[in-house]
Amino acid sequence: MPLEIYNTLTRTKQPFNPIHPESVGLYVCGPTVYADSHVGHAKAYIMGDTVHRYLEFSGYLVTYVQNITDVGHLTDDADEGEDKLLVKGAAEKKHPMAVAEFYTRRYYEDMTRLNVLPPDIAPRASAHILEQQELIQQLIDKGFAYVVDGNVYFDVARDTEYGKLSGRKSEDQAASGRVESRTDKRSPQDFALWKRAEKGHILRWPSPWGDGYPGWHIECSAMSAKYLGLPFDIHGAGLENVFPHNECEIAQSECGTGVKPFANIWMHNNMVTVEGKKMGKSLGNSSYLRDLFEIYDPLTLRFTILQSHYRSTTEFKPEAIEAAGAGYQKLLDTYYRLEQKVGDVPRRALTDEERAHPLVKQFVAEMDDDFNTPKAVAVLFDLARETNTTLADPNRYDTLEGLLQIWRALADDVLGIIPTGRAQGQDNLAGPLMEMIIGLRNQSRADKNFALSDKLRTELDKIGIVLEDSKQGTTWKKK
RNA sequence: GGCGCCGUAGCCAAGUGGUAAGGCAGAGCUCUGCAAAAGCUUUAUUCCGCAGUUCGAAUCUGCGCGGCGCCUCCA
Incomplete structure (x- = not known):
């Protein structure tokens, strides 16, 4: 069975066939860096990391691109909305880019503690204004966008495929009942590609349409194309980004470049919930990772997240983390006992024989099924049982080295739950x-x-x- | 109003047609001077309710109840 991935575009699991047989282009929407990361971010980026790691384990050469959004965007879609980075900068008496710099560093610190491997390329929106402007110009030239008084809007009515990812039809949305503020858009569904900068807006760049800044969705379109080429294999994001963000990305990229689809597979992770309700920055129920790290071991959090499927919600609850942590600790104890017994052997790739081990095959089968990490973790508990049994039987010690390599491949390389740099008792004294x-x-x-x-x-x-x-x-x- | 999702043991959580994974907690046993660890056994006749399709449904269909997400920034 080859790897199958659930594709939001088709609403089905489909066999993964990369565009190039030996390499994979992976893009995951990164954070807007105006605040610290919470558990929801952890789930999203652990998903991206798991895809990244597993594809590499499967033998692909992966190019993993994840943007840093450091152009403020608006707190709401009305023209009078405020730029989040500007708001934060004013509150902290810092330049908006200092705010972005500060939170970008902290984002990577948090991810490092969760053992999330960094992307290969982490392009910043502010460093790709030209690329974004070029795409906007293409959209204008092709008649998919129009300029009104320094603003550029995407003309949703011109894109017959708009809504194909989210299943929305713009006519249905019109009856939304939400208050639409006064705007110069032709239609309420149209979205901004470029916004005119009002005076006092610090983040601004010159453009053919006047001083301004890019709209929220355009950076992902521009930067994925620049670094992965079009089309590319996998685009991931949080579920709440399906609409409007990803839908708009598709519209911009496909209308602007003519490449359809511009990303073959769309993966979306579900949310972290608190008492059944979404954890969100704006909802006031988020738990910042760096606060949680004071209470829980970061890899225990990672393990807890891996114990639920990425397309299911994960209920964030102290009791659940502690229960998962108890199981996790048993796995680690077994791993360390094994490591201690085997001694210092170099890491190496699994042999064909090791790959044929029933538990390895099962682990691979589970991961091949749309990255079913809860089942893969269950296999690890079987591996722990086998390891403990083997450790208790000196006649079987010749198989210990192979078991250790299997642990390293599955638990460390793929799932990333083995602490790095731990030297148990290796202090000389x-x-x-x-x-x-x-x-x-x-x-x-x-x-x-x-x-x-x-x-x-x-x-x-x-x-x-x-x-x-x-x-x-x-x-x-x-x- | 539109689009979509979920409801599985005390808790967390897999499973989308073939007769309920795994973890935590609980119970018993083995080993052991004791303890810990480990191993073994055990813990849902049943998957929100009702009706239907089927040889067979937690899994498909309909209705109902309960909860949630998106449609506004959001992983």
Whole structure:
């Protein structure tokens, strides 16, 4: 079974056939950098990261592009809306670009802690004004856009395919009942490609239509085309971006360039909910990642997110994180026990024999089914059981190295849940010291001096070190 | 009003026609000086309700109830 991916465009799972047999172009809508990232961002970018990692594991050369939106855009679609970066800049007494710079860095810090690999290219909207203007000009030249007093709007009526992603028909939307403010658009559905900058608007660039700034959707159209070429394979985003953002992207890219579809597969991740309701920056119920990292281990959060499917909602609940964390810790304990036993062996790709291991095949089958990470994680628990069983049986120790490589491939490379740079007890002093203490304790156990041996164990526990006795000897770990 | 989604054990959560994955919590057992860890066994006759299609439905259809998303910035 080849990889199948659910495509929002067709509302079905379809076999993944990349445009070029050995490489994949992947674009995921990045953040608007005017605030810190919350759990919803974590879900979205862990999805992108999982696609990225799994495609590489599957042997593709992936070019992963994710934009940074550092042009403010508007807090609402009315002409009088405020630019978020401007608002934040004024509040913090900073230049809007300083705000963008600040939150961009923090975004990458948060993602790094979640073990999200950085994209290959992270283009900034502000650095691609020319590309955006070129696309706008193309749209004007082809009659898909019109200029009104320094604003450029996309003429939705001219695009017969508008609505194909979201399933919306503009006529239906007209009866929306929402208040439409006074505007110079020909139709309420038309959306801005270029906005005239009013005086006082700091983020502004010269253009053929006057000083202004680009509309919200155009940067993704311009930058995906620049770095991936058209068409490209996969475009990902959060579900709430289906309309209007992604719909508008399609309209701009396809009408402007004539390439249809400009992205073959559209992937959308569902939301993180709090008590059943969407977590959102504007809803006041978001939990910022950097606050959560004070309470929960970042990889526990990653693991929790991976335990639900990307197209399902994920209920954010402390009890759920703690429950997931308990299971996650067991997996890690098993992994470390295995690593300790096998010793320092170099990483390598899986052999054909290892790839044929039933659990590896099952893991691959689950991931091939639209990145079913909850099932893939379930396979990891089977792998843990097999690992523990093998560790308890010296006759099977010859298979341990292979198991370790499998763990590294599945849990580390693909799912990204193995902490990096952890050197358990590799502090020069701790190892020999612990060996000595364990030796003393085992001597007292042999002497039936359990009062002393238990005291040693209790005292070690107090300083955060746990001893575990087994037939294969005594091991220790930090709590 | 339009478009769309969801409702599975105490909790989290897979499963979209073949007779309920996995994790947490709970119970029992094995090992063990004890503990911990690990292993084994066990925990939904049933998938919001009702009706229908089918040899067979959590999975398809209809109706109802409950919840949510988008249509405005949003991952």
